[in-house]
Amino acid sequence: MKDSPKIKGSWDRNVRAFFYILFRRSRYFKGTSQRFFKLTLENILVQLNLNQDLPFLFVAVFVGVTTGYVAVVFHDAIKLLSHFFFGGLEVFGTSILFDDYWGFLIPLVPATGGLLVGLYNVYVVRTRPGHGLASIIKAVAQNDGNMPRKLWIHRTITSVLSIGTGGGGGREAPIAQVGAALGSSVAQMLKFSPDRKRTLLGCGAAAGLAAVFNAPIGGVMFAIEVILGDFSVRTFSPIVVAAVVGTVVSRSYLGNSPTFQVPDYSLVSNTELVFYFVLGVLAGLSAVMFIKIYYRIEETFLKIEKRRRVPLWAMTAAGGLLTGLVCMWIPGLYGYSYEVIDNAVRGTETWFNMIGVYILKPVVAGLSVGSGGSGGMFAPAMKMGAMLGGMFGNLVHAVFPDITASSGAYALVGMGALTAGIMRAPLTVILILFEVTGEYEIVLPIMFAAVTAALIARLAYSYSMETYVLEKDNVRVGYGIALSVAENISVLDVMKTNYVKFRDTTRAEKIIDVFHNTPESNFLVTNENNDFVGVISLDEMSLLLKEGAFSGLIAEDIVKKDVPVVYDVSKLDEALKLFELTDYDVLPVLSRRSDKLLGVVRQEQAFSYYRKQLNLYGSDLGESNP
Secondary structure (H helix, E strand, O other): OOOOOOOOOOHHHHHHHHHHHHHHOOOOOOOOHHHHHHHHHHHHHHHHOOOOHHHHHHHHHHHHHHHHHHHHHHHHHHHHHHHHHHOOOHHHOOOOOOOHHHHHHOOHHHHHHHHHHHHHHHHHHOOOOOOHHHHHHHHHHHOOOOOOOOHHHHHHHHHHHHHHOOOOOEOHHHHHHHHHHHHHHHHHHOOOOHHHHHHHHHHHHHHHHHHHHOOHHHHHHHHHHHHHOOOOHHHHHHHHHHHHHHHHHHHHHHOOOOOOOOOOOOOOOOOHHHHHHHHHHHHHHHHHHHHHHHHHHHHHHHHHHHHOOOOHHHHHHHHHHHHHHHHOOOHHHOOOOOHHHHHHHHOOOOHHHHHHHHHHHHHHHHHHOOOOOOOEOHHHHHHHHHHHHHHHHHHHHHHOOOOOOOHHHHHHHHHHHHHHHHHOOHHHHHHHHHHHHOOOOOHHHHHHHHHHHHHHHHHHOOOOHHHHHHHHOOOOEEOOEEHHHHOOOEHHHOOEOOOOEEEOOOEHHHHHHHHOOOOOOEEEEEOOOOEEEEEEEHHHHHHHHHHOOOOOOEHHHHOEOOOOOEEOOOEHHHHHHHHHHOOOOEEEEEOOOOOEEEEEEEHHHHHHHHHHHHHHHHHHHHHHOO
């Protein structure tokens, strides 16, 4: 038998060649070195059985540690780059890189950053960047938690370049996406089940946000409320572990102080809650304004890029240049700095800056990120909200000084309220604000205003920052299910015709006799024309047996008529939502034309069919997008 040819190259190829030469002579293995290496790795993973709860926690620790270190590098790289361009470097013997005479060159910095990001996406990533949080939610809802394995590297590089050179986006959402992609990559390499992939994705997102905000509780709630929508203990435990570990790593390098240093604030009087309610309403409407302005700008860039056939790198450079032209007059609009928020919560920010940042922050975010750059909407929303709260607080405190706190308290509450309105996740925002400020006394107003803002924003506009783009991609996420898959499935595909049915004139004694001899817990009732009348459920039967007074009664007397139904033209998403929102585990299927009973949809069978179709859809999606 001939020897295997010598393999030249990196160490991993040499390792594979070694095992190939070692086992190729054996009659027990007839494959290539790559095949042997893959089978060996898979066998090791099977033996380790990392899908079990305890070993999986160690994997969550690994993801938390890795994401924590990436967050530290991410934070320091942005700080170094922004300091180089906007703060000067001591090694150059100057305190500022651009002096007053060359200040007109400052807009070229974000333009250069946009150009580099565009070139990187065109020639390295070879695709237009997606929306950060929306892409994570889409991966969870449709693709079993699978994200491109190298996405975390690409997102780190482009976000550092964009934000560090003055882009208008924030660093919180990108690091959450980096952590999510990292967790997904680890899960894919370890051949985890879809549920474990989604959980590990959530671990990375929680660790990233917790590390950059120094807010482990908020990071956990963000992953559960915004990303996964799963509050089960099995999901909760590894996410907590990853968030705690990521925060510990971040604190070891970046310190343990709160993100924002704020004075002590408290609720001056109970009457002040009225003003916080008004602020919540204003924040909700402002959140809608933010979403509409941002996506209007982004869609304008997309139209120009498509119709004029302008390359992506030119669009990102143009967006960076426009960002620089706006920000040179109001430096607080830059994404790398939180100085305007610090000033607002201390009550020292000027009216000029508050008005300018409030009006222009969604514009700048749209110019730099919507053009194809990189960055998140967490920080822009917080800045806009802090300015809104600062302005509102100045006004109410000037008019009612005895019953209101100073403007800084309102800036703090406005920051949380507007962010809650944009994300529609008030619980996450409340916890993050509490952790990043360390102020417990202000939690009550934040809770009140955040919930109000989220409710007003939902009433005024049905889309959040993430669901807007998901809807454009035909992805509907709600009630814990991916509705875009279920809305294409007819209820007739899951309808069954084997069910227990009675006429409305059937005597109660016969119904009870059937009840004792069938596993069914819901009986359907129709009239002589087969028109649907209602349902007799287990509750009604239990009441009849308990009372013992069913002599002379018929089905018409005990039937429950006000029950949820679906029709032959309905889709599975409607049935799934009814199962989620009601206590019924069987839904009658009626004819839309005649209201006649056609069959039933059972909860267990409907969800089983839905999960099967979702897995098939996710597999197809994974094959088309490797």
